[in-house]
Amino acid sequence: MFYKRNLSVLKLYERVAQGESACLTRKRSQVQILPCSPHKLKNMKEVNIQLPDGEEKSFPKGTTVGEIIESIGVENSTVGAKVNGELADFYYEVDSDSDVEPIKINSEEGLYFIRHTAAHIMAEAVQSLFPEAKVTIGPVIENGFYYDFEYFRGFTPEDLEKIEKKMKEIVGQKKPLSRKKVSREDAINIFKKDGETYKVEIVNDLPSDEQITIYEQDGWYDLCRGPHAPSTGFVKAFKLLSSAGAYWRGNENNAMLQRIYGTAFWDRKELKNYLNKLEEAKKRDHRKLGKELDLFSIQDEIGAGLVLWHPKGSRIRRVIEDFWREQHELYGYELLYTPHIAKIDLWKTSGHLEFYSENMYPRIEVDNTEYQIKPMNCPFHIMIYKTKIRSYRDLPIRWAEIGTVYRYERSGVLHGLLRVRGFSQDDAHIFCRPDQIEEEVLGVLDLTILFLKTFGFDDYEIYLSTRPEKFVGNEEVWDRATNALRNALDTKGLDYEVDEGGGAFYGPKIDLKIKDVLGRAWQCSTVQVDFNLPERFDMSFIGEDNSRHQPIMIHRAIFGSMERFFGVLIEHYGGAFPLWLSPVQMRIATIADDQKEYGEKVYRVLKERNMRVEKDFRNEKLGFKVREAQLEKIPYLLVIGNNEVETSTVAPRKLGGKNLSSMTIEDFLNHIEKELDPQKWQEVE
Numbered sequence: 001m002f003y004k005r006n007l008s009v010l011k012l013y014e015r016v017a018q019g020e021s022a023c024l025t026r027k028r029s030q031v032q033i034l035p036c037s038p039h040k041l042k043n044m045k046e047v048n049i050q051l052p053d054g055e056e057k058s059f060p061k062g063t064t065v066g067e068i069i070e071s072i073g074v075e076n077s078t079v080g081a082k083v084n085g086e087l088a089d090f091y092y093e094v095d096s097d098s099d100v101e102p103i104k105i106n107s108e109e110g111l112y113f114i115r116h117t118a119a120h121i122m123a124e125a126v127q128s129l130f131p132e133a134k135v136t137i138g139p140v141i142e143n144g145f146y147y148d149f150e151y152f153r154g155f156t157p158e159d160l161e162k163i164e165k166k167m168k169e170i171v172g173q174k175k176p177l178s179r180k181k182v183s184r185e186d187a188i189n190i191f192k193k194d195g196e197t198y199k200v201e202i203v204n205d206l207p208s209d210e211q212i213t214i215y216e217q218d219g220w221y222d223l224c225r226g227p228h229a230p231s232t233g234f235v236k237a238f239k240l241l242s243s244a245g246a247y248w249r250g251n252e253n254n255a256m257l258q259r260i261y262g263t264a265f266w267d268r269k270e271l272k273n274y275l276n277k278l279e280e281a282k283k284r285d286h287r288k289l290g291k292e293l294d295l296f297s298i299q300d301e302i303g304a305g306l307v308l309w310h311p312k313g314s315r316i317r318r319v320i321e322d323f324w325r326e327q328h329e330l331y332g333y334e335l336l337y338t339p340h341i342a343k344i345d346l347w348k349t350s351g352h353l354e355f356y357s358e359n360m361y362p363r364i365e366v367d368n369t370e371y372q373i374k375p376m377n378c379p380f381h382i383m384i385y386k387t388k389i390r391s392y393r394d395l396p397i398r399w400a401e402i403g404t405v406y407r408y409e410r411s412g413v414l415h416g417l418l419r420v421r422g423f424s425q426d427d428a429h430i431f432c433r434p435d436q437i438e439e440e441v442l443g444v445l446d447l448t449i450l451f452l453k454t455f456g457f458d459d460y461e462i463y464l465s466t467r468p469e470k471f472v473g474n475e476e477v478w479d480r481a482t483n484a485l486r487n488a489l490d491t492k493g494l495d496y497e498v499d500e501g502g503g504a505f506y507g508p509k510i511d512l513k514i515k516d517v518l519g520r521a522w523q524c525s526t527v528q529v530d531f532n533l534p535e536r537f538d539m540s541f542i543g544e545d546n547s548r549h550q551p552i553m554i555h556r557a558i559f560g561s562m563e564r565f566f567g568v569l570i571e572h573y574g575g576a577f578p579l580w581l582s583p584v585q586m587r588i589a590t591i592a593d594d595q596k597e598y599g600e601k602v603y604r605v606l607k608e609r610n611m612r613v614e615k616d617f618r619n620e621k622l623g624f625k626v627r628e629a630q631l632e633k634i635p636y637l638l639v640i641g642n643n644e645v646e647t648s649t650v651a652p653r654k655l656g657g658k659n660l661s662s663m664t665i666e667d668f669l670n671h672i673e674k675e676l677d678p679q680k681w682q683e684v685e
């Protein structure tokens with residue numbers, strides 16, 4: 001007997017219980033109800049289902065999530081459920097008393113269903129267009145999904161278009177994705193028969209007690225744990241983004257597979273927002289802008305993760321460093337310089353050799369002595385501290401250094417300026433008495449926020465990490481330091497999350513992530529209390545009681561590293577830096593050769609006033625000169641025509657703004673005074 005789709009499940013059970021046998025076909029429906037035999041129903045026990053509104057209902061054991069959801073009459077936008085907190089799809093059979101909470105399509109969890117289903121749809125499309133392609137795995141990732149195929153060549157942009165078109169067809173067919181439990185043996189046989197060798201390998205590697213499931217969408221199927229949307233029709237808004245080679249299981253000794261990345265959202269609007277953001281991020285990519293604006297390069301001939309700062313990038317760095325030094329001196333820091341290598345014994349004492357060796361470059365031998373390139377600056381600062389007997393009256397000592405360090409990072413994780421192997425930390429160490437921690441941390445937070453605001457970052461994510469299970473030092477000191485960090489954050493009125501037990505073994509810390517103009521968070525600043533290094537280096541100060549005490553060491557960085565912060569800055573401003581940071585602040589453009597002599601005079605005056613100024617006296621049309629200056633994102637173009645020569649003025653054009661009327665150089669310098677000031681430029685509209 002055949003029942004219509006809209007017949008409620010419970011009614012169905014009633015009829016079956018009355019002796020009718022049921023057989024359901026659910027072609028192209030959104031909700032498929034699995035066929036049940038009357039025999040199964042007779043032996044069925046009841047399970048109690050706790051529903052979100054506090055309601056409790058009983059259902060026959062083995063009732064599917066879809067049946068439960070249909071029976072409570074929730075909206076069409078339901079894409080799956082959480083059963084006892086675990087994601088489960090409509091085909092999941094509930095065998096014991098459970099909490100069932102429907103999941104809507106327009107939620108974070110809903111996205112998981114949509115994206116995972118999209119991966120299956122993509123795999124079906126690929127195999128129907130490229131029958132030799134073998135399937136491997138296709139997980140959901142942050143912001144989307146991918147699927148890896150074995151295929152003899154990479155997929156081209158044209159291929160992706162075809163695949164997308166095919167996917168749209170499959171979505172239009174609203175194929176239900178049914179879940180079938182199979183034995184290990186059956187699974188192996190099925191995929192062996194299909195020649196899907198990777199799937200056979202995956203099944204063979206599954207733990208012996210794992211329930212193996214296959215998801216089928218009207219003829220095409222995949223080995224998968226699920227969960228999935230009830231039908232392909234739920235994947236309404238998706239886009240394939242790119243393709244790339246990827247090794248099977250990420251191991252370069254394995255076969256090279258072809259990966260296709262895609263994303264999916266619950267509706268077109270959300271998808272469009274995301275694609276726009278992606279487009280914007282691409283335009284702002286610091287690697288692209290770094291090349292276009294001639295700021296920096298990373299070259300194979302020199303080495304991966306090693307940065308060359310070009311003249312224009314170096315100008316920006318110098319402005320940042322000048323501001324950095326000036327403010328550190330104001331905040332009571334002394335500035336240090338230390339070497340790039342040191343004898344191996346120093347790194348034994350510091351513990352780096354024992355605990356940090358996988359991040360360090362190999363040793364260098366000189367005059368039968370082993371040296372180590374520094375991965376950190378800390379031991380050097382400690383050795384300076386130890387050159388004298390320090391009294392409690394000398395503390396706190398605040399020492400800062402823009403120290404270049406080298407750390408080994410796997411080549412796969414290197415990324416432009418954001419993840420490199422050689423970088424300059426804006427490092428500082430504070431040595432203080434335990435009773436000074438809070439005040440010192442407050443000072444660090446003040447300076448950190450001043451810096452970040454100056455560079456245009458007002459939005460932060462802050463984390464306080466507390467004592468882990470394994471730690472050095474005693475609990476009382478830990479509690480005192482942790483409270484000091486907490487109090488400092490509270491005093492500043494900063495919102496933060498506590499990462500309980502997330503601290504390093506040697507002390508609690510505060511991490512601060514800055515959010516850029518696209519809302520992306522970047523880890524930069526950190527304040528780390530350290531009970532370990534003072535102990536290892538046997539540091540001391542003479543207390544008021546005339547006896548030896550151990551100082552507290554605080555490590556802190558604001559930018560993290562100059563390289564990383566520069567990368568974030570480039571993306572935040574999309575290469576259009578504010579005037580005070582801009583590598584070229586203004587360019588003088590003449591209209592004709594007659595104005596050259598006056599142009600040279602203007603150039604000299606601006607140079608004398610420390611402006612970063614360039615000249616464009618070429619025999620080109622003004623429009624051409626304007627466009628070039630715009631492409632180079634130069635804040636001001638100072639145009640000189642006959643009128644300007646006669647009146648001893650310049651006609652400034654602001655990047656992305658209006659043309660100003662002609663004014664004297666002095667008036668122009670007054671006009672941009674605030675824009676040139678790191679601490680006032682943001683007051684200018």
Ligand SMILES: [Zn+2]
Pocket residue numbers: 116120215222223224225226227228
């Ligand atoms: Zn799946």
Ligand SMILES: [Zn+2]
Pocket residue numbers: 376377378428429555556
């Ligand atoms: Zn340090």
